Amino acid sequence: MKIIMASHAGFCFGVKRAVDAIENSLKNNSNPEKQIWTIGLPIHNPQEVARLQAMGLRVANDEREVPDNSEVFIRAHGESREVIERLKARNIKITDMTCPFVKKAQDLAAELSSKNYFVILLGDKNHPEIKGILGHVNNKNNAQVVANAQEAENVTRRAKIALISQTTQCEENLIKTAEKLILKAQELHICNTICKATAERQDAARSLVKENNIDGVILIGGKQSANTSKLRDIIQAEGVDVLWIEDDKELEEKSKWLINKNTIGIAAGASTPEWLINKAIQNSKFIIHNS
Ligand code: SF4
Structure with missing residues (x-):
């Protein structure tokens, strides 16, 4: 069994920039009184959100949940001017990681x-x-x-x-x-x-299935991720079977999908971290080897 990776997959520039900034701030926060927040999920990937939350990130549904003296990271998707003004009026520290x-x-x-x-x-x-x-x-x-x-x-x-x-x-x-x-x-x-990053991932998914004799594509990404859902549509439109998984555990549960497949493609949305892609690849090699 052969595994072929799409030429562009996983975190785009804007998401990586925002996640790295949040992660660095969480790592370097030596003040137990200071809380670090995002308004809304920082990224459409539950496993990556859980990793950041385990490091101390707090996620608010609404800016009113954020206590004074906190730091708020504006995620790559950006925020309205009104919300930013209201946070500023409360002297909340804002680190704006809106993608350029x-x-x-x-x-x-x-x-x-x-x-x-x-x-x-x-x-x-x-x-x-x-x-x-x-x-x-x-x-x-x-x-x-x-x-x-x-x-x-x-x-x-x-x-x-x-x-x-x-x-x-x-x-x-x-x-x-x-x-x-x-x-x-x-x-x-x-x-x-x-944004070019989106088009690059879409073109890479299309080329992956058009230029290779692929039996199916394992697509890795959050089920709420719009850009991952678009990749699924593109691959399916080329008549290729897709297994959309969030992580290696889900791949294990659905491992029957791999049976009778000789060449597998791997694609991932712009909100999928590299560590999740690597784990899924390792796990598929392991499943293939043992099947
Ligand atoms: S616009 Fe969106 S998809 Fe493009 S680099 Fe920025 S965060 Fe990523």
Whole structure:
């Protein structure tokens, strides 16, 4: 049995930067009175969150749960201006680890809405990144979230529209939505804020199954991770069987899937840490060797 790894898999630059900063701060925190928090999960990967929590990280559902004199790390997805202002007003130390690519989308939303563009955000309205970008528009009435071209159909015609994308969207969705919006505005400003890391992982997953004679792909990543779910769709669209697991234990439980497979591909979402990928690879070699 052969195992082939996708050329790009696991932590992207923005997630690694944020997780490393949180981890360093937890390691170097010598003050037992000082608590280190994130608002919302720092990453869509339960095993990595559990590792950071075991080191002392606290996760709040809402900023009001964070006690005064704490430190809050803004995660890679970013945060709305309102929340940051409220934390600052309470003298809570903020370490902003918003990914620079997300920050770029936030800044464009702020700049273009202040220039009277109606902002269309392409993405998932429930995703924290979209909520954070929305929180940078100068007036929430001047923005609308759409998931795709069909939803863009319902956008009211305006003089000026700016289209900004969630960083994890696929290019095809951005192009189709932009096409739909051309007839909705006298002036359409399109911002391609899709991050390269997402496209690289998607291309790598596609190449993995197209360029190799693969019997199935083990996809490693959190079940809540949107970018991992997208990788599953891409691999399945190529007609290849996918086993989506969160960790090596789940692989062990589902080890029957490996039976009669000669060549296995390994892919992982941008929120999957390297240690989880390595453990899953080791475990699949062990299962294969003993089956
Ligand atoms: S996927 Fe891209 S935009 Fe999102 S955190 Fe990673 S590097 Fe940043």
